[in-house]
Amino acid sequence: MSLDHIRQRLQQAETAAGRPAGAVQLIAVSKVQPAARVAAVLEQGHRLFGENRVQEAQGRWPDFQAPFDGIALHLIGPLQTNKARAAVQMFDAIHTLDRPKLAQALARLAQERGACPDLFVQVNTGAEPQKAGVMPDAADDFIAQARAMDLPLVGLMCIPPVDADPAPHFALLAEVAARNGLAGLSMGMSGDFETAVALGATHVRVGSAIFGARDG
């Protein structure tokens, strides 16, 4: 269990980037992790977690929310429109808004409930055909469209291509966010969060480096 170690590295990265301590939120990505590991991180005082599936989150988090106060949950995986209602009930933020149909579904729910989780638009910075996210050259239009629906956009999110240097992808995301007046940047995972912090990340999503490997 190395939550402390990751917190330390995050703080060093903030300092190295000339950013104040606490400028970057650490999202502990608990997907697929055994409950005992999640409980251990909660017991160390951590409260911000990321899950990539609505159903998995629904299955496990109510049991933690009774004994532990102040838990915040962020959805970082793809969201099907038919799970949007469950997602807005469960999550404080959704990092994977990536298409008009989902934006419309969230806008309807926001109106109905009078509240909506914070939303990040996922950008497919590597323009990979199999990957979710709006293409970089379609991002400005999509952001404008979502804003016209009164959705609470707070930032952008990306997952760089697996074998690529992530830095240009983080820089591109920061550039698209800046020209659209969005402050949030959800970028950086276990292997590259320090690079992301140097390039302006406000939220890093760290799983295996905190909890250990997911597969065994």
Ligand SMILES: *Cc1c(COP(=O)(O)O)cnc(C)c1O
């Ligand atoms: C699983 C996952 C992470 C965390 O990955 P690690 O390499 O374990 O830190 C971050 N972001 C997304 C979208 C994920 O699905």
